[in-house]
Amino acid sequence: MSGYKARLSSIDHILNADIIHLSKLKELSLGGIPDEGGRRALSWKILLGYLPLQRTKWKDILDQKRCQYQNFIREMVVDPSLLSKSKSSPEVEDHPLNPSPDSQWRSFFDDNQILTQIDKDVRRLCPDMMFFQRGTDYPCLQVVGEEGVERLHRRVTTETLSAAAVTRKGLGINKIEASRKSVATEDYKPLPPGSEAHWEVVERILFIYAKLNPGQSYVQGMNEIIGPLYYTFATDPDLGMRQHAEADTFFCFISLMAQARDLFIRTLDKSSSGIGAMMDRLMKNLKHHDTQLFNHLQSQELKPQYYSFRWLTLLLSQEFDMPDLIQVWDTLFSDNGGFGYLIQICTAMIVLQRDTILASDFANNVKLLQRYPPIDVRIIIQKGLKNINFKKKKIS
Template sequence: MATSPRSPPPAPAQEFEISRQSRIFAALSKKVIDLDELRMMAAQGVPDAAGVRSTVWKLLLDYLPNDRSLWEQELAKKRSQYAAFKDEFLSNPVEVARQVGKQGHGNANAERVDNGLLHRSEVTQEEHPLSLGKTSVWNQFFEYSEIVEQIDRDVKRTHPDMHFFCGDSSFAKSNQESLKNVLLIFAKLNAGIRYVQGMNEILAPLFFVFRSDPDDKNAKFAEADSFFCFVELLSGFRDNFCQKLDNSAVGIRGTLAKLSQLVAKYDADLQHHLEITTEVNPQFYAFRWITLLLTQEFNFADTIHIWDTLLSDPDGPQSMLRNADPCPEAAPGRRFHLQPQAPAELPPNRHQTPPVRRKQVALKLP
């Protein structure tokens, strides 16, 4: 009796991928997810199976609790909160003035207000376009107009080679609008940092992964989910975006000094070649690595896989620099002993803003 030929055994790489998928699916299916176990698996790369990376990243960034029974409640609360932020911070001053007029003058004036015209006596000082009051909706609108323009320019330049982010399609334009909304709301909630050029590049991988989730409901709320994950991600290295901290141990120059010491520890010849022989300051090759989390050094697909590992560290994507101890002589309690360095010119497109506390960056909630 003839028998059908057997299928060839899977190749080792295929076997590994199947095993990796089954292990991470098993980890995600637990009622209470072991985050330490998940981080170990994510550090080796998250499978490209539908929706897995979206869920894993949300867990790694503490957006989702490890108790699965709380997911629906937590997501509903956060997404509702984001909708409230949009209503509060992205309102058009004209519409606000109309609503104030309707509420303040009743139905008798409704027709006049609906036509877009308010009698001069009905416009309060705070509603007047020339008002300089801090609570004036117009003053706040004009105050952020420059930030809005900068965000708009940067978002339009985000991955111009990808139809997801760029092009004339309604899908691409909708995605651009979502990026702009997230960045503007972040800027308004965090006056100490506001918006710094390059934040769009950090937001892009998050939004892409969440918007590509095959679950329609999750994809629909990708903007809200991206906002909270972006906030959490940025809170771990916010000081790199504060120009007034540039020359401090926690600012960008301090971080570059740590990187230089790390290179010296593991490859002294390379460090000598870079900084002594060729006199290349670390800022010229590492500034983008650190501030943009390698998003500009690799193609987008590779960046996504690299971020699997970066996000898996519980101390944040820059923990390698913070935890290294290249100076044994450093005083107890200090991980680094920073040597004074001659100031180097940093990119000019950085805002001179005061430092902020983590809670300010995380959110300003009532």
């Protein structure tokens, strides 16, 4: 049996067991999960903690979560008045200037501010591929059915977006760094009544997430993280799973954001779990693996904020095309927490460009790292895995 077939057999053995051997699944996921037969989608749901390790519990969990998500759609998208009615007193007169947080007008203004930014971001999601512009085979019937409601993108007012709406709560992606990925020349268009594009589904997921997390709400850049999750589940070869891609993406996104949320909160930038600490960890790791390269970057005053800010906060989603990115995420999701593998992958990206960096000036190095050159992503992953294995051996 070839090495590849043996790998497939091992993963199938784990995924079909009554009790999932999590550590073995993580080990086999390092470097990439074979995607035939929906192995990746299923593995991600396990690795992100959406599905329990006991197979017998899967059906009940999935039924429960998917039903719960349908209720979220009904309460927050189809008929949001259900929430306001449950909160507000019928004796209190509501009006646009009512300062009460329970005011329906206040809720309308807040929703519009959130939707304006979400709508803007999802209409340009992954412009290098046609997927998000296409229609889903499983549109939400509560929205597009015979008694459908006004689409979220139609609820956005045409008023000028206020500065507060785009102020970073934790993710300042619009810094001097530029994305390697292409940018859509024009916004995606909604599909005709009775159908909906994949970007509209993502918009709904992010809106519901923002409503359920008012303290954090939606932060620009979350669209880049949820995109690969939804794409993976919405292209699952298992049609039974694919039709529930929206609900499954929502709960896996919650799980992923539970790990990454501190990177999106400005007040935690300098905390031990914030983006500042993550960049410090990256630089310390680079110094450990290649002191000469580290010193060269230091001598040029090429700060990690200029390039690694986006790498770390967006989990490298802007640095690679989708097929390559999901292979990287196979490895990232195999981590035991703390994004240690992410640090190693980012370190490998820098070290693999050492000759060019050592021979270049500040301006060219900034350009190089902000727009990382095309490379076989397997080389980066293998280099990162060597760093991981080296670290494990040193600890042991």
